[in-house]
Amino acid sequence: MTQRFRQFFHPDIALDVGTANTRIHVRDKGVVLNEASVICIGQPGQTQRKADAPQSVGAEAKRMLGRLPGHIEGVRPIKGGVIAHFAETQRMIRQFIGTARAARAVPSSPRVTVSVASSATQVERHAIREAVHAAGAAHVTLLEKPIAAALGAGLSTRDGLGTVVVDIGAGTTEIGVVAFGSVAHKTSARVGGDAFDNAIISYMRRTHGLLIGEHTAERLKQDIGCAVSDGREIRLDIIGRNLLEGIPRTLGISSHEIFEALKDPLNQIVSLLKGALENTPPELAADIADRGIVLTGGGALLRGIDQRLANETGLRVLVAANPMTCVVRGTGIAIDTLGPYAFE
Numbered sequence: 505m506t507q508r509f510r511q512f513f514h515p516d517i518a519l520d521v522g523t524a525n526t527r528i529h530v531r532d533k534g535v536v537l538n539e540a541s542v543i544c545i546g547q548p549g550q551t552q553r554k555a556d557a558p559q560s561v562g563a564e565a566k567r568m569l570g571r572l573p574g575h576i577e578g579v580r581p582i583k584g585g586v587i588a589h590f591a592e593t594q595r596m597i598r599q600f601i602g603t604a605r606a607a608r609a610v611p612s613s614p615r616v617t618v619s620v621a622s623s624a625t626q627v628e629r630h631a632i633r634e635a636v637h638a639a640g641a642a643h644v645t646l647l648e649k650p651i652a653a654a655l656g657a658g659l660s661t662r663d664g665l666g667t668v669v670v671d672i673g674a675g676t677t678e679i680g681v682v683a684f685g686s687v688a689h690k691t692s693a694r695v696g697g698d699a700f701d702n703a704i705i706s707y708m709r710r711t712h713g714l715l716i717g718e719h720t721a722e723r724l725k726q727d728i729g730c731a732v733s734d735g736r737e738i739r740l741d742i743i744g745r746n747l748l749e750g751i752p753r754t755l756g757i758s759s760h761e762i763f764e765a766l767k768d769p770l771n772q773i774v775s776l777l778k779g780a781l782e783n784t785p786p787e788l789a790a791d792i793a794d795r796g797i798v799l800t801g802g803g804a805l806l807r808g809i810d811q812r813l814a815n816e817t818g819l820r821v822l823v824a825a826n827p828m829t830c831v832v833r834g835t836g837i838a839i840d841t842l843g844p845y846a847f848e
Contacts, residue, residue: 517610518835519618519636520652521597523582523675524697524802526562527829528604529836535829536609540566543596544578561599570717584694585621585649585676586628590635597639613642617847619835622648622680623692629848646848647838649831650680650687653800655841656834657824661685662842666788667795670777670813671831672803674698677773679780681788685842688788691780697803699769700725707765714744714755725806728759731770732808732815770809774816781817796820800830 518529521541528537539562546559560568569578581589581596604610616636620629629646636644653671654661661667662685671678674697681689701721708714708721720742728738738759746753777797784792796819799810804827814821824830838847 516836516839517604517614517616518832518839519597519616520832520835521582521593521618521632521636522673522831523580523585524673525828526596526600527832528600528610529829529832530604530609531836531839533609535832536607537600537604538829539563539600539603541582541596542566542569542578542580543592543599544568544572544576545592546576559595561596562603570719583675585673585678585692586624587631587635590631593632594635594638597636601639601641613640615643615645616641617645617647617835617839619649619652619831620646620848621676621692622650622678622687622690623676647835648680648687648690649678650682650690651685651842652831652834652838653678653680653824654682654798654834655837656830656832657798657800657827659798665795666784666791668780668784668792668797670773670797670799670801670804672696672773672799672801672806672809674802677776677801677803679777681780681784681792683788683791689780689784691776691783693772693776695769695772695776696801697722697725699772700729700766700803700806703769704729704762704765707761708744708757709747711761712755713747714753715747716742716744720744724757724762725766728757729762729766730759730807731763731766731812733760733763734808734811766806770812773803774813777813777817793819796822799823800827802828 520527526541529535542565543561544565579592581592587593633644650669653669659667661682666683669680677696678692680687704721708716728740739756741756743754804823810821810823
């Protein structure tokens, strides 16, 4: 009875603070918040404290990026899957938990389990724990992302069979071999959706002399981006600033050009995956050959990336259902299914 009473007033919630998006999952309610990890803060004057400056967070703040006046600063406080700006991260998480609380999805002082990059240092893990505590959590535990991603993809992590999960986020790509509820082998690199966008921006500047912003690069990636050259030609008109003339120009871009632009970051992911497979314990090799590789994260939605990785490794590659929310859903599942040894 006491345990049920505590769970009613302090239910476990799962939190995924990603480079691009922050998500909250609540037991018995599912994903109750999915917002961009962006915060806009008014720059304080001589007598104005920064804490009192007006601000916006989430999707509203993301729409403002690139259009902000001089007295407003747009910050993406998470870089490469870890905290780059502590105060802004704490404030952003507080706002998001407050939004969920206002919708009666989360009460005050919840117990929070946070997904964390498997490559995060102890200092980085301490920082995320402290930021969530400061945002109003009563208790904070950490769970490594490969385990969360595997659970969110519908895989069992408690049996002895090895599973390879490739989570391609905005800031990092994490590869984990999961067995017995723990990570048998892990590797990561700071390449993901943001690297895709930057590669497209660089390509447009280098090849067409056109300067485009993050929103346009993301649109090109999502609408006509591809990881394999499959013969299908899709075109999209975009507007950017001509670097020679300094004025806006409209240009038609083909999917083949975006394929060329994405070659370098995709090659990095392929190399990372091959390295992980080479260093996987041999006892798990048969399991991996049988079960294949599972893709999660927003990068898994890039057209043809499963085919590209399958061609490069000779293994079966599957994209998880709803890959963008696998980590937060898996963190929620872990709260109910994994023993305490799985958490920090």
